[in-house]
Amino acid sequence: MSPGTGNRTTRVLGLAALATVVTVVVLGLVVTPPDEVQGDLVRLIYVHPAVSTWAFVAFGVTALASLLYFWPATRGRVWDQVAGSSAEVGVVFCALSLATGSIWGRPAWGVWWTWDARLTLTALLCALFLGYLALRRTGGPIESRAKRSAIAGVLFSVVVPIDHYATDWWRTLHQRETIDPFHSLHIHGSQLWTMVLSFLAFGLIYAWLMIHRFRLEQLEERVETEGLELALAARRAEGGGPQTAAAPQASPVGAAATGEASQQ
Amino acid sequence: MWRDAVLVAGKDLRIEARSRVTINQVAPFGVIVLVLFAFALDPDRGFLSTAAPGLFWVAVLFCSLLGVQRSFAVETADGARDGLRLSGLDPAGIFLGKAAAVALQLGALEVLLGIGIAVLYGTTVQGVGLLLAAAVAATIGLAACGTVYGVLSAGLRVRETLLPLLLLPVVAPVLVGATRAWEVAFGQSLDDGWKWVTLLAVFAVVYVTLGILAFGALLEES
Numbered sequence: 001m002s003p004g005t006g007n008r009t010t011r012v013l014g015l016a017a018l019a020t021v022v023t024v025v026v027l028g029l030v031v032t033p034p035d036e037v038q039g040d041l042v043r044l045i046y047v048h049p050a051v052s053t054w055a056f057v058a059f060g061v062t063a064l065a066s067l068l069y070f071w072p073a074t075r076g077r078v079w080d081q082v083a084g085s086s087a088e089v090g091v092v093f094c095a096l097s098l099a100t101g102s103i104w105g106r107p108a109w110g111v112w113w114t115w116d117a118r119l120t121l122t123a124l125l126c127a128l129f130l131g132y133l134a135l136r137r138t139g140g141p142i143e144s145r146a147k148r149s150a151i152a153g154v155l156f157s158v159v160v161p162i163d164h165y166a167t168d169w170w171r172t173l174h175q176r177e178t179i180d181p182f183h184s185l186h187i188h189g190s191q192l193w194t195m196v197l198s199f200l201a202f203g204l205i206y207a208w209l210m211i212h213r214f215r216l217e218q219l220e221e222r223v224e225t226e227g228l229e230l231a232l233a234a235r236r237a238e239g240g241g242p243q244t245a246a247a248p249q250a251s252p253v254g255a256a257a258t259g260e261a262s263q264q
Numbered sequence: 265m266w267r268d269a270v271l272v273a274g275k276d277l278r279i280e281a282r283s284r285v286t287i288n289q290v291a292p293f294g295v296i297v298l299v300l301f302a303f304a305l306d307p308d309r310g311f312l313s314t315a316a317p318g319l320f321w322v323a324v325l326f327c328s329l330l331g332v333q334r335s336f337a338v339e340t341a342d343g344a345r346d347g348l349r350l351s352g353l354d355p356a357g358i359f360l361g362k363a364a365a366v367a368l369q370l371g372a373l374e375v376l377l378g379i380g381i382a383v384l385y386g387t388t389v390q391g392v393g394l395l396l397a398a399a400v401a402a403t404i405g406l407a408a409c410g411t412v413y414g415v416l417s418a419g420l421r422v423r424e425t426l427l428p429l430l431l432l433p434v435v436a437p438v439l440v441g442a443t444r445a446w447e448v449a450f451g452q453s454l455d456d457g458w459k460w461v462t463l464l465a466v467f468a469v470v471y472v473t474l475g476i477l478a479f480g481a482l483l484e485e486s
Contacts, residue, residue, distance in 0.1 A: 135430065
């Protein structure tokens with residue numbers, strides 16, 4: 001098994017993501033024209049909607065994987081690992097969505113933040129999944145932690161559809177969807193294609209991060225389950241091997257560490 | 265299920281009657297929070313009576329955190345949780361009993377804090393029915409939701425810090441709904457207060473149902 005989290009797939013994905021991001025940057029900053037009303041500010045449309053949408057997708061994946069873990073017929077470690085990895089990437093995307101939205105809001109609305117339904121719900125979603133990640137980091141038996149996390153993952157994801165439809169259900173300062181594939185488009189020409197490409201770019205970044213994080217989760221779990229046995233085997237080998245003479249030199253360090261621990 | 269619920273609620277309330285933690289510690293804490301809000305907002309500026317509904321429910325939220333933590337802390341000593349798991353009681357009954365005990369204690373605290381805002385902030389009530397309906401629905405919602413997240417974080421080393429992180433964002437709708445309904449009951453708003461009571465009731469029903477369904481699985485893992 002490869003010692004890291006990368007392989008040919010992730011390298012190809014990473015390069016594809018990089019190439020797409022560079023294309024979006026060139027198209028977004030150089031090729032596409034400024035907006036009639038918003039001017040250059042419109043260029044944030046090539047970042048903000050894509051990160052927000054992929055944050056929703058990430059939390060949706062967490063909900064689905066949590067359900068599959070919670071369902072006895074489909075229960076498997078892999079679903080818990082997928083749920084955890086996707087939530088972590090989702091929180092990063094959600095935080096980016098809040099940050100880019102705020103940067104857009106200052107010149108467009110005159111404020112960095114407003115208590116509008118969409119913004120408030122997105123902040124709430126971010127806070128909920130930070131709690132979910134904290135719950136995953138509490139230690140204890142893996143199965144027990146996974147079951148608690150699965151319930152929390154499903155419960156917290158309920159906010160995602162409410163947040164998505166917030167702009168339709170309430171009168172918000174946040175604009176409605178620019179691209180609504182089933183009804184209408186409010187963007188055309190090179191701006192439309194750049195925006196579509198930005199969704200692809202952030203989708204590739206999501207997939208790339210997701211695979212790396214998923215493998216990291218598996219490695220972390222291996223350390224948790226096999227770490228103690230490996231450490232014991234290493235000590236045994238140390239004791240029986242040719243380095244026995246080095247043991248007395250190591251003991252003061254061990255004694256100091258024990259002393260430190262007992263003081264705490 | 266109902267008999268088990270009454271047994272568990274009776275046990276939790278008897279522990280409270282003997283230890284008096286809610287009366288001696290949580291209730292004074294709630295009053296101190298009300299006084300600190302008054303210090304922060306300067307009573308002379310007239311903000312206090314306007315902000316009273318929101319401040320009241322924030323104080324109740326803080327108290328509910330302590331109440332829920334206490335409700336599960338009593339199960340950690342002497343392996344009481346193992347006893348509860350092995351008792352053969354219906355998990356749904358245990359959930360309803362624990363939530364009912366938390367709700368009753370919260371209700372008593374709300375009466376005290378209600379007198380507190382009337383005296384300290386100078387508020388007057390115009391719609392008693394709306395005020396009571398909102399308080400009952402919000403209290404059931406808070407107690408049910410708190411019990412679900414309480415058992416979710418029970419048994420963990422970091423439960424004291426984890427519970428507020430999990431619970432406070434989730435109960436945000438209760439804070440919003442109860443505050444808006446009380447603003448109408450205090451005559452500060454012309455909004456329809458009953459639609460907020462409906463929101464509170466839906467929240468309460470969702471979490472009571474969820475607790476009945478999921479409590480068993482969560483208790484096994486705690």
